[in-house]
Amino acid sequence: MNQQDAVLDVQGLNVDIDTPRGVLHAVRNVSFQVRRGETLCLVGESGCGKSMTSLSLMGLLPRQARRSSRKLSFMGEDLSTAKKGRINALRGDKMAMIFQEPMTALNPAYTIGEQLTEHYIHHRRASAAQARARAIELLDKVGIASAGQRLGQYPHQLSGGLRQRVMIAMALMCGPELLIADEPSTALDVTIQAQILRLLADLQQELGIAMVLITHDLGVVARIADRVAIMYAGEIMEEGPVEHIFARPRHPYTQGLLSCIPVPGHTPHGGKLGTIPGVVPSLIGDLQGCAFRERCAYAEPSCARTVPIHGTAEGQSWRCIRNGAEVTA
Structure with missing residues (x-):
C-alpha cells in the first residue's frame, strides 16, 4: 500500500501499563495502514490488545498506560506529537469511535x-x-x-x-474520515447483529470512510473486511487481504482459529472442531521470541529468539520462523 494513500498509518505502536507486578506490554510493535473506503478488522482472543490498540489511536488510554510508536499518522498529521487540544479537536470530528456497549x-x-x-x-x-x-x-x-x-x-x-x-x-x-468500531454487535442478538453489520458496511461504502473494526468473530470478518490483522498477546501475527487469509492462512495461530469454526458442507455433523491447547502467556515483564510458541505444534528452540516477518506479493505477511509454505492447515 502506498503510504500516501493511507488515512491511518500506524508503525511500531506499543502500549505499556504499570501494574503492581511490573509493566504489562498490552500492545507490542503493532503496524498497519487503512485507506479511504477500506475496512481493516483486528481479530483475536479476549485480552490480545485489540481494544487497547483502538483506544490508543483515539487518545483514550487509561492514565497508567503509556503509548509509543515509530509513526502514528492520521491524514498525514503526526498524532504522536500532537497536543492535547489538537487531539480533542480531531476526536469526534475527523476520528470517531463506536463503543462495544452503548448502554454504558x-x-x-x-x-x-x-x-x-x-x-x-x-x-x-x-x-x-x-x-x-x-x-x-x-x-x-x-x-x-x-x-x-x-x-x-x-x-x-x-x-x-x-x-x-x-x-x-x-x-x-461530523462526517469522520476514520471510524473505529470496537465489537459494535457483540451485545446484540444474532438478527440485530447482522442488521448492524450490514448497516456499517452500507454506510461506509456510501460515505467512503476508512474503518477499523475490532472483533473476535471470524464470521463477521468474512462478511465485512477488506483486510484482516490477527492479533495474539499484543502482537499482529498475520495480516493481509481477507480472501488470502481465509484461503491460505500462513501462521499456525491463524490456522488454529480457523479450525475452530464449523464450515457448512465440510465439517461433518457431530464432528469435533479444532482447539488450540494451552493458555495465553503473561504479558508482564521481558518478552522475547514468539509469544505463541508454547501452544504451537511447530515450535522449535529458535522460536525463543527474534522471529522474522515473511510476506507475499499479494500483501499477506506473517511473523513466524517458517516461511508459510512449510506450514499446513
Missing part, C-alpha cells in the same frame, strides 16, 4: 437528542436547530423511525439495537 457509552441522564447534538455544535459551531436537523438526518440514515420523537427519549427507553444505531449516528454526525 451513552449518558443515562441526557436525552438522545442532547447527546447527538452536543459535539456537532462544538465542532461545527452550528446552531441548535442545525444540529437537530443533522441528528434527525442521521437517525433516518441508520434506520430509526420517527427520528424527531426519538431525540426526546433517554437511552433506557430504547432497545439494544436502537441504542447501537444511535451510537453509529453519533459517530457519523
Whole structure:
C-alpha cells in the first residue's frame, strides 16, 4: 500500500501499563495502514490488545498506560506529537469511535437528542436547530423511525439495537474520515447483529470512510473486511487481504482459529472442531521470541529468539520462523 494513500498509518505502536507486578506490554510493535473506503478488522482472543490498540489511536488510554510508536499518522498529521487540544479537536470530528456497549457509552441522564447534538455544535459551531436537523438526518440514515420523537427519549427507553444505531449516528454526525468500531454487535442478538453489520458496511461504502473494526468473530470478518490483522498477546501475527487469509492462512495461530469454526458442507455433523491447547502467556515483564510458541505444534528452540516477518506479493505477511509454505492447515 502506498503510504500516501493511507488515512491511518500506524508503525511500531506499543502500549505499556504499570501494574503492581511490573509493566504489562498490552500492545507490542503493532503496524498497519487503512485507506479511504477500506475496512481493516483486528481479530483475536479476549485480552490480545485489540481494544487497547483502538483506544490508543483515539487518545483514550487509561492514565497508567503509556503509548509509543515509530509513526502514528492520521491524514498525514503526526498524532504522536500532537497536543492535547489538537487531539480533542480531531476526536469526534475527523476520528470517531463506536463503543462495544452503548448502554454504558451513552449518558443515562441526557436525552438522545442532547447527546447527538452536543459535539456537532462544538465542532461545527452550528446552531441548535442545525444540529437537530443533522441528528434527525442521521437517525433516518441508520434506520430509526420517527427520528424527531426519538431525540426526546433517554437511552433506557430504547432497545439494544436502537441504542447501537444511535451510537453509529453519533459517530457519523461530523462526517469522520476514520471510524473505529470496537465489537459494535457483540451485545446484540444474532438478527440485530447482522442488521448492524450490514448497516456499517452500507454506510461506509456510501460515505467512503476508512474503518477499523475490532472483533473476535471470524464470521463477521468474512462478511465485512477488506483486510484482516490477527492479533495474539499484543502482537499482529498475520495480516493481509481477507480472501488470502481465509484461503491460505500462513501462521499456525491463524490456522488454529480457523479450525475452530464449523464450515457448512465440510465439517461433518457431530464432528469435533479444532482447539488450540494451552493458555495465553503473561504479558508482564521481558518478552522475547514468539509469544505463541508454547501452544504451537511447530515450535522449535529458535522460536525463543527474534522471529522474522515473511510476506507475499499479494500483501499477506506473517511473523513466524517458517516461511508459510512449510506450514499446513
